[in-house]
Amino acid sequence: MxxxxxxxxxxxxxxxxxxxxxxxxxxxxxxxxxxxxxxxxxxxxxxxxxxxxxxxxxxxxxxxxxxxxxxxxxxxxxxxxxxxxxxxxxxxxxxxxxxxxxxxxxxxxxxxxxxxxxxxxxxxxxxxxxxxxxxxxxxxxxxxxxxxxxxxxxxxxxxxxxxxxxxxxxxxxxxLDFPAAEHEANIVRHESGVDHATATGLVSLALRIRQLKDRGLSEVPSTRLLIAAATLSTCGIGLREACYAAIVSPLSDEPSMIDALRDLVDGTFI
CATH class of the missing domain: 3.40.50.300 (P-loop containing nucleotide triphosphate hydrolases)
Structure with a gap:
């Protein structure tokens, strides 16, 4: 230790x-x-x-x-x-x-x-x-x-x-719990430097994924994961690719769940 x-x-x-x-x-x-x-x-x-x-x-x-x-x-x-x-x-x-x-x-x-x-x-x-x-x-x-x-x-x-x-x-x-959507978007924006629209989109994605809690998903996306995805996007990584790497993959190894999560990402960031 x-x-x-x-x-x-x-x-x-x-x-x-x-x-x-x-x-x-x-x-x-x-x-x-x-x-x-x-x-x-x-x-x-x-x-x-x-x-x-x-x-x-x-x-x-x-x-x-x-x-x-x-x-x-x-x-x-x-x-x-x-x-x-x-x-x-x-x-x-x-x-x-x-x-x-x-x-x-x-x-x-x-x-x-x-x-x-x-x-x-x-x-x-x-x-x-x-x-x-x-x-x-x-x-x-x-x-x-x-x-x-x-x-x-x-x-x-x-x-x-x-x-x-x-x-x-x-x-x-x-x-303590995840912040209200507006506050969480402000945190993501402040910590990563992304624009307001991107931060809001990431929080919207997280809220949709969090509804899957206890329905095949044991852990839901944290504010920390949203900041990680946002940070990657500021470095030139495509936003959907950043979400796949920083949000989807850490949450599950189950192929069907991964497909469902990727669909949510694609539906949020068209």
Whole structure:
């Protein structure tokens, strides 16, 4: 695991652009001010990570991002002893660094981590705000400004695994979704540089494809995929070809579904 440790001053001198869909910015700010952990729920590619980056910039806090996976152990978060030529030395993990620095610690797709790993977060999400480090005997008190933020995709995880109620109830949950069509078109245009008509067409295509959810299509096109297709089109790739590569192929390997999706592309961009 190579967690992304990015002090704000080094990571981004400019604001990570984010277009609010509701009151999520104000809600997050209040959670941060009152030391409440936050859970971001929403489909893949709807802007959860960008939202956290924007809020870290807005609040002036360092951001440490951890991509969770099946092999993520508690020691990957907390730290471990390393053997060196002159003995052993303790090395903090990314969660421990965030607690010491007063950073925002973002665990992306937290449900992918093992349950015994997720349990180490519990003492940080209530009034104690401590991180027990068993190997050093330290009960580390979270520095001012520390906040724990996790994300996951409820629709996808419900079929595979989910967070325990004892974990879920330690977070303020914020439901994020794909933006309204007009807002999503504005995001695609801003992030890729395409014209308004192209951005609107891509969003129209996405809305049509999203209607196929649970009808043979397990995942629907994210805003991220629309931006990828738009970006390719600005580089001289034909728009339909860009959609085949950036939207259709990532969504399915089933020949009949691919044909149906390509038909939707062709019908949208005649």
């Amino acid at each position: 190579n967690p992304d440790l990015r002090p704000l001053a080094e990571a981004s001198a400019s604001e990570p652009w984010y277009q609010p869909a509701g009151n999520e910015v104000e809600l997050f700010e209040q959670c941060h001010a009152h030391q409440l952990a936050v859970m971001l729920k929403g489909p893949t590619g709807c802007g959860k990570t960008r939202f956290v980056e924007h809020m870290a910039w807005r609040l002036g806090r360092p951001l440490i991002t951890i991509a969770c996976h099946d092999d993520l152990a508690a020691s990957d978060l907390i730290g471990r002893y390393l053997i060196q030529h002159d003995g052993t030395v303790w090395q903090d993990g990314p969660l421990t660094r965030a607690v010491r620095q007063g950073a925002i610690c973002y665990l992306d797709e937290v449900v992918e981590a093992r349950q015994d790993t997720v349990v180490v977060l519990h003492a940080l999400t209530d009034h104690r705000r401590i991180l027990p480090i068993d190997k050093t005997g330290e009960n580390l008190q979270a520095a001012p400004g520390f906040q724990l933020v996790v994300s996951y995709n409820p629709g996808y995880q419900r079929m595979l695994k989910d967070l325990k109620p004892s974990t879920r109830q330690r977070f303020v949950a914020m439901d």
